Amino acid sequence: MTTLGTSGLILNEKLMFEHSDPGRKGYSLPALDVPEVALPAHLVRDQVAGFPELSEVDVVRHFTRLSTWNYGVDSGFYPLGSCTMKYNPKINETVARLPGLAGSHPMTPEHLSQGALKLMYELQTALAEISGFSAVTLQPAAGAHGELAGMLMIRAWHEAQGNPRTKVLIPDTAHGTNPASATLCGYAVVPIASDGVLSAQTVAAHMDDEVAALMVTNPNTLGLFEAEIREICDIVHAKGGLVYCDGANLNALMGIARPGDMGIDVMHFNLHKTFATPHGGGGPGAGPVGVTEILAPFMPVPVVTSGASGYELHFERPQSIGRMRSFFGNFGVLVRAYAYIRTMGAAGLRHASEMAVLNANYVRARLEGTFHLPYLNRSLHEVVFSDRDLAGGCHTLDLAKRLIDYGYHPPTIYFPLVVKGAIMIEPTETESLETLDEFCEAMLAIAGEARDNPELLHAAPVRTRIRRLDETAAARNPRLKWGG
Amino acid sequence: MRYIPHTEEDIRQMLDVIGVDAVDDLFTGIPADVRLQRPMNLAPALAEGDLLREFKQLARQNATADSHLSFLGGGAYNHFIPAVIDQLVSRSEFYTAYTPYQPEISQGTLQAIFEYQTLICQLTGMDVANASMYDGASACAEAVLMTARATRRKKVLISAALHPEYRETVATYCRYLDIELVTIPFDANGCTDLSALEDVLDKDVAAMISGYPNFFGVIEDLAAQAPLVHRCGARLVAAVAEPIALGLLKSPGELGVDIVAGEGQSFGIPLAFGGPYLGFFAARQQDLRSMPGRLVGATHDKEGRRGFVLTLSTREQHIRREKATSNICSNEGLCALMATIYLSLMGKAGIREVAVQNLSKAEYARRAIAALDGFSLPFAGPVFNEFVVEASESVEAVLARLEQQDILGGIPLGRYFEGMANRFLVCVTEQNSKAEIDVLVAALAGGGQ
Numbered sequence A: 001m002t003t004l005g006t007s008g009l010i011l012n013e014k015l016m017f018e019h020s021d022p023g024r025k026g027y028s029l030p031a032l033d034v035p036e037v038a039l040p041a042h043l044v045r046d047q048v049a050g051f052p053e054l055s056e057v058d059v060v061r062h063f064t065r066l067s068t069w070n071y072g073v074d075s076g077f078y079p080l081g082s083c084t085m086k087y088n089p090k091i092n093e094t095v096a097r098l099p100g101l102a103g104s105h106p107m108t109p110e111h112l113s114q115g116a117l118k119l120m121y122e123l124q125t126a127l128a129e130i131s132g133f134s135a136v137t138l139q140p141a142a143g144a145h146g147e148l149a150g151m152l153m154i155r156a157w158h159e160a161q162g163n164p165r166t167k168v169l170i171p172d173t174a175h176g177t178n179p180a181s182a183t184l185c186g187y188a189v190v191p192i193a194s195d196g197v198l199s200a201q202t203v204a205a206h207m208d209d210e211v212a213a214l215m216v217t218n219p220n221t222l223g224l225f226e227a228e229i230r231e232i233c234d235i236v237h238a239k240g241g242l243v244y245c246d247g248a249n250l251n252a253l254m255g256i257a258r259p260g261d262m263g264i265d266v267m268h269f270n271l272h273k274t275f276a277t278p279h280g281g282g283g284p285g286a287g288p289v290g291v292t293e294i295l296a297p298f299m300p301v302p303v304v305t306s307g308a309s310g311y312e313l314h315f316e317r318p319q320s321i322g323r324m325r326s327f328f329g330n331f332g333v334l335v336r337a338y339a340y341i342r343t344m345g346a347a348g349l350r351h352a353s354e355m356a357v358l359n360a361n362y363v364r365a366r367l368e369g370t371f372h373l374p375y376l377n378r379s380l381h382e383v384v385f386s387d388r389d390l391a392g393g394c395h396t397l398d399l400a401k402r403l404i405d406y407g408y409h410p411p412t413i414y415f416p417l418v419v420k421g422a423i424m425i426e427p428t429e430t431e432s433l434e435t436l437d438e439f440c441e442a443m444l445a446i447a448g449e450a451r452d453n454p455e456l457l458h459a460a461p462v463r464t465r466i467r468r469l470d471e472t473a474a475a476r477n478p479r480l481k482w483g484g
Numbered sequence B: 001m002r003y004i005p006h007t008e009e010d011i012r013q014m015l016d017v018i019g020v021d022a023v024d025d026l027f028t029g030i031p032a033d034v035r036l037q038r039p040m041n042l043a044p045a046l047a048e049g050d051l052l053r054e055f056k057q058l059a060r061q062n063a064t065a066d067s068h069l070s071f072l073g074g075g076a077y078n079h080f081i082p083a084v085i086d087q088l089v090s091r092s093e094f095y096t097a098y099t100p101y102q103p104e105i106s107q108g109t110l111q112a113i114f115e116y117q118t119l120i121c122q123l124t125g126m127d128v129a130n131a132s133m134y135d136g137a138s139a140c141a142e143a144v145l146m147t148a149r150a151t152r153r154k155k156v157l158i159s160a161a162l163h164p165e166y167r168e169t170v171a172t173y174c175r176y177l178d179i180e181l182v183t184i185p186f187d188a189n190g191c192t193d194l195s196a197l198e199d200v201l202d203k204d205v206a207a208m209i210s211g212y213p214n215f216f217g218v219i220e221d222l223a224a225q226a227p228l229v230h231r232c233g234a235r236l237v238a239a240v241a242e243p244i245a246l247g248l249l250k251s252p253g254e255l256g257v258d259i260v261a262g263e264g265q266s267f268g269i270p271l272a273f274g275g276p277y278l279g280f281f282a283a284r285q286q287d288l289r290s291m292p293g294r295l296v297g298a299t300h301d302k303e304g305r306r307g308f309v310l311t312l313s314t315r316e317q318h319i320r321r322e323k324a325t326s327n328i329c330s331n332e333g334l335c336a337l338m339a340t341i342y343l344s345l346m347g348k349a350g351i352r353e354v355a356v357q358n359l360s361k362a363e364y365a366r367r368a369i370a371a372l373d374g375f376s377l378p379f380a381g382p383v384f385n386e387f388v389v390e391a392s393e394s395v396e397a398v399l400a401r402l403e404q405q406d407i408l409g410g411i412p413l414g415r416y417f418e419g420m421a422n423r424f425l426v427c428v429t430e431q432n433s434k435a436e437i438d439v440l441v442a443a444l445a446g447g448g449q
Helices: A056-067 A090-096 A114-131 A143-161 A177-184 A200-206 A229-238 A293-298 A331-367 A396-406 A433-452 A455-459 A471-476 B008-018 B023-027 B048-060 B083-089 B107-124 B136-151 B164-174 B194-200 B222-231 B243-247 B285-290 B317-323 B333-370 B395-404 B434-446
Strands: A135-137 A167-171 A188-192 A211-217 A242-247 A266-269 A289-291 A303-307 A310-314 A383-385 A423-425 B155-159 B180-184 B205-211 B235-240 B259-263 B279-283 B296-300 B306-310 B386-391 B423-427
Touching: A056 B083, A056 B107, A056 B333, A090 A331, A090 B048, A114 A135, A114 A266, A114 A289, A114 A303, A114 A310, A114 A331, A114 B048, A135 A293, A143 A177, A143 A211, A143 A242, A143 A266, A143 A289, A143 A293, A167 A177, A177 A188, A177 A211, A177 B317, A188 A200, A200 A229, A211 A229, A229 A242, A289 A293, A331 A383, A331 A433, A331 B008, A331 B023, A331 B048, A396 A423, A396 A433, A396 A455, A433 A455, A433 B008, A471 B296, B008 B023, B083 B333, B107 B243, B107 B279, B107 B296, B107 B306, B107 B333, B136 B155, B136 B164, B136 B205, B136 B235, B136 B259, B136 B279, B136 B285, B155 B164, B164 B180, B180 B194, B194 B222, B205 B222, B222 B235, B235 B243, B243 B333, B279 B285, B333 B386, B333 B423, B333 B434, B395 B423, B395 B434
Parallel strands: A167 A188, A167 A211, A211 A242, A242 A266, B155 B180, B155 B205, B205 B235, B235 B259
Antiparallel strands: A135 A289, A266 A289, A303 A310, A383 A423, B259 B279, B296 B306, B386 B423
């Protein structure tokens, strides 16, 4: 077969420090038009030792070459499970750069920031409608930051009831951020076994008066809907607990079902997943949090409100958990997400979820005869295989690296932890039938290679600029900066 | 829908392969009683041209440095952003990539982060820097948690002159972790009160947190704080909200600081109404394994070629779960790239020159305002590019008058500090020409008439 992956002329590039040439400049500043001032000598440093000296051309070539060593959603298919690597619309980049939005200072008086505040208010309202919650805060900078905000609100609510409680229940399929966030709220984490989906019975067995909350992900990280969610929420509520939902997988549910209607009390959104804002090579994202009415008084300050004199930032909220960060949130990310929602509309968002689920099920149908599928329940937006049936002593990592040679970003691997050698595929709705077919052909071809010529997998990737890297050496003798 | 490629025929074909009749059959795992039985109530979808028009309309309702003369700082700064930065970060190999978990196809991001970590270490005088945090305030909160972990102590001292939103964020993060926060007052210079600090320091203290420069723009005497703090076995944390200052001021490392947490927005990142910004975080070697966040390290491939990987990840939540050093996952990678490009353009000479311009222009404005009737400077300490002004009338009236002349004159301090109803914080950067500063001064002077 003809693969996407091929070799071309890829340029080598040194570290910027290795290009530095004394006397070169890459900046321009106007001449100083006031008298130059000198600070007392004991306050002043020498020039920053080691800083580079480069021309503008040096810098542009440097980063352009580096960019060619990356693989983005615009390069090709990026089926990372639980990451929702959908296409990032270009108009969203354009509107985020409008000078009136990109140039707005966060300390500008509210009456001179009405456009920004209106956008935030409208986004809060839209996210509340999509999720079924009463109120939404846009302040958290990322999903994990939203989890922390949500769990702090849960703890603050319990404190207000007179007993903070001590434990949080977390199923074994959860993202690592869930237990880490619960710990930051002073809670002990109790992991619970789920066997694919969580049963109401299991939750009931663990639920007692010391459990502050259950943290679930729905659909969960196996791509399965937690079908007993309503009973589970009732059980937790009956014992005085609250239910947190990790909203990483909301892309399966838009217009179909709303976490707020299921009995869930708090959920964070990942705008960089469900709402098409770019991942930026690791960030920035945004992690707004939706809450039910009882938790709204605990939201971080400030809260954007709409009043008689326009949109306002509301600070006087005595029960608030406080601030999660400076200013109001990752506004530039919020702008992109709002543009996405306004472009899609209600029917468009529902269609996105439907096609995301269709794509995942299509990939599953094409691959399940060849790859081991540990859970047979109906998949939603993602599907998790294992490497059990991969021949030739090949493992998930080998498959992942071989996929790179074929021109694909690998799926999420070795997660969730409940599946040994997990291969977690989330195609998203923005991929066409042709792309999915080509990817499935590649997966099937690699399974064949594992059987007939496993060395191809063990050696992979071979078409990349560099080969597999020695991660053990990196950790044993950490070199975390140039010259150091 | 232009982002979704499926034709009716594609859908039919896919359903056949799956073996179901309709798309709705794929959702049978969701019980009917939790299904939404109506369309979501959202505004109608917009065509691209209409969307752009609507967003331009929103953008017009915000004041910016294009519409007004701006002297706003307070943790977000109006610095010049070279055109190169947006051109380069708009390469979608950078901005549409995920976290570099597959290093063979992520070397661009990884090498850039390695360079970023190096630049932050050089600038701060620290040994190690991570790949970024959310912003200055949350980086500062993470620093507080790290010192408590590293020292196994539960009391943290915070300067009252630290940015109030940083202090509030620290308080939120510590809310339920049994960490006692003690505020150290500032003195007549607007500096952390050293004798008050000395009085409170004891063997239970994990760390002292100071702004550098602090919220009032004043350059704290970290060299004097460090020995006091270290004598008790505690860590000194410098929170840097305006890192352009580090082009000129002694590096925190030279002054004995142990951890630097700061805000990198000044390095080429748009103001964007408060975010996304860039938390930077750097420390001494001794705290490496307690650090939060991702780290990139150099290594080599099978054939001996240099390459970069995420490393020491056993500190992180995806491996260590509830025992992780932080819950952070997504960071501010693209903003770190912007800062890396900014610093590589400015280089050794440029970071110095822009710092000197900020210092000189702020001093010019400060002297001119101090000479006006009805205005005075309450703090005597040396400042970088911000300073506090006291008015003889209400600040609201002063700032409202400036607004009439399209001037954003500063940040009122009454909302943050008791007894400061008549004070405001003025910021001057390289973006403010002498002529602009003169307009501000004239407008302030005009008020008394």
